Amino acid sequence: MDTFVLQAIAAELSENLLGARLERISQADAHTVVFFFSGARREKRALLMSADPAHPRVYLTADPPPSLPEAPTFCRALRKHLGGLRLTRAAAGEWERVLQFSFEPGGGGPRSSDSFALMAEVMGRWSNLVLLNGATGEILEARRFVPPGPHTPRPLERGGGYQLPPEQKKRNPGALTREALKEMIREEVPGSADQEELARWLVRSVAGVSPALARELARASNAEESWAGAADALMGFVESYQKKEFAPAWVLGAGGAPVGLSAARIPGVDADSYRAFDSMNEAADAFYGRLVKDARLGEGKKRASRTLRRAGDKVRAAIEGVRRDLASADEAEDVLRKGELLLAHLDEVEEKAVAVSVSAEDGPIDIALDPRLTPSENAQKYFRRYKKLKRRASTALARLQEMEEEERFIGALAFDLEAADAVEDVLSVEEALAGAGYAGRKGARRAKEARTKGRPAARAKPYRRFVSPAGWEVIVGRNAMGNDEMLKRVGRASDTWLHARGVPGSHVLLRRGGDGPPTEPDPETLAQAAAFAAWFSRGRTDSRLTVAYLPFSRIRKPKGRRPGQVLIGAHETILVDPDAGKRLSEEWEEINRD
Known part of the structure; x- marks a missing residue:
């Protein structure tokens, strides 16, 4: 989410959510919190905020994710301080990816003087959610605290004062003119640069420009005109932003798949490169709902695939062991014969001998001996070995059938995982692995929690x-x-x-x-x-x-x-x-x- 998208999100929230009462708060994962509001006409809205380093985001959602079985500390603190209050402000910093949400009581009562602010810092791997005392700016709770240190420009500690993230050392697009931006591009972007290099320069040099937006700006220009089209496109974008004239859309890549969000159309880019939405929140909900599900599906498949691979290796090793036991049935008769021959020729065995050759009907037979044992003890050792091999062989066939069935079961789960197109399908594979004893304690616990949390009606059959x-x-x-x-x-x-x-x-x-x-x-x-x-x-x-x-x-x-x-x-x-x-x-x- 870039600055322009966050401004569009904040503008819509200010129009549609201010005055709504916060009825419930849930936490979906380590990074994501969902706020459930009730408006003046009792309409229900769910506002999702996530400090996920890979996909930080804020928007109204029509499909809130299920909550964790137990609320973490951060969620409990939000419930304690914000429960029952009304949202009185939703605003984004002009060129920063920070949104402020202010909460106050709706009327008189014991909490009439309470006021709180929740800061959503949508900043990639530095993303955070910070709860403040609205009157003093004191930090009450945070998704991620940052201890002070020589290399920490902005510590975040409980009880400390809140400061906005340090300003980026980039140009403020609102203070630039078209000609000034064109001159910067001519001076700082090599003439031999391609669109990718121009996009990287825009991200490094201009505040509020995300990689996705930079790529779209670069597409609106070309090297022959010294990339002047990118400057015209960006300044047109900035003008729309300053006037709050938003055109929410997905940015489409190859094959029509969504690759990003856009708050306004970029002049010079084909209209087929966009899919329009009625609101920025709706566009963000659809985009991230798909993106996050795909990411979780991929992560789940990798995790389950590792467990399946270990289970398959274990079963295949067991099958090889059983087959060796079956092969030992032939060896058992040879062991018995040597024991009997040795017992019949005890007087021919020298003390502490390591081997002896005795006569048999089909010629001399060499018999290995343990020099630590007497000849009679060596014979008994052969008999014990014979009984052990026979026991193994007698159960080996049944065990082989059992292990081959297990191998087919692992193969079936591998197919299930390969065909899985939803997180729920992956969880079913993990549950089956856990039930079969292959997932370990951590995997079994994760499968059980994942299958039991959330709304039962929402789970796929x-x-x-x-x-x-x-x-x-x-x-x-x-x-x-x-x-x-x-x-x-x-x-x-x-x-x-x-x-x-x-x-x-x-x-x-x-x-x-x-x-x-x-x-x-x-x-x-x-x-x-x-x-x-x-x-x-x-x-x-x-x-x-x-x-x-x-x-x-x-x-x-x-x-x-x-x-x-x-x-x-x-x-x-x-x-x-x-x-x-x-x-x-x-x-x-x-x-x-x-």
Whole structure:
């Protein structure tokens, strides 16, 4: 968020939020606080403030994030001092990325003399939220305190006085003329510079210009005219800013994806480079809602991927160990034979010998010995070794089947993670890993907290429902946990169960919609449901894929099996094109009811 965007945000807040009563405060994460206001007409508004170093931001949000299970110290201090007060001021510093919010009581009473200010410093990695005594400027609480020191230009300590961030050593655009800015560019930007170099110079040299805005200004100019177009564009931008003539928009990059926010249009930049919004707060809410979700999704995927990799390595190592135990079954008979031969030739063994060669029906046999043991003790050692190898071999086959099932479970979770397009999907993978004992204490606690915090109604269902034009419902599990939910609570005896054969994928249920009696699906409907199962599987890139299907009543989940793992008996198969499932998932109506 640059200065221009923050000014537009503050102007809209001043128009729409002043006088509103602060009813509730929640903290969504270590950096983000949400303030819930009630206006004069009882309209509800949620104001989000975040000191996230990667994405600092302030705006009204239509989709407030869920709160942490327990309020941190900062949130409790805000509740103590600001709860029930009214917002009386929302303003941004002219060329600084600092917003001030003032709070006072709405009338008489014991708190009639209270006044507080909350400073939102939207400054990249130095971003902060600081609560002040409105009358004295004393710091009451802060998201991040800064102790005094020889290299600390502005300490922030509880009980200390608040100072605004030090002024940037940049030119004030409000004090510049077009000609002065053009002359600066001619003198300080090399003639051989490209647009990127000009953009970097604008960020370094002019207050209030963010990297995103600088890139847009550079696009409005060219080297042939000594970049004069950038000066004209910036001064036009400044004039709009000073007149409060804002045009809220997303700045669009390649492919139409949003890459930044803009408070006004830049002359010379194609209108197709923008997507207009009715308000700056609405533009910011949509932009950061998408950006932060994508960032959290990426972080969650990396975290879960590391856990999955460790789990896979552990299971593969266990499988190798079990296979060695199976191979040792052949060795066991050789060990038994050596023990018996040694016992039959005790008188031929010299004291403290390390080996002995004894006669057998098929020729001499060399037997290794422990010189610390007597010949009889060496024979008993061979017998004990034989029994140990036999015990291992007797359980190895069952353990191998168990470990191979575990490997398939890890593979299914890897597919779930690969296909995850929402944070909730990643949390399901982490929950499954934690339940299987692979996430460790910290991971298990994080998964549990993430799954239980916030508004239950806001959490996505672990499965998706589609309805065909003919009224058939297809229910598709989102992941292993969703597949398990379908097995336990969703499936009906009359449903048809489908799954791509031989690859990880979603469980799919097919049923007749409405309240009528169960009906057998016709071949076309069955093929459509099978296409869903093929598309929502790891085999989706195949040109043709085999899908197994059978009545849901014949599905069994043995005790102790991992989420989503089932046993199926006799079943039928159908060969389908996975791309047909993709088309149907886009064409059929998706419903969100149970």
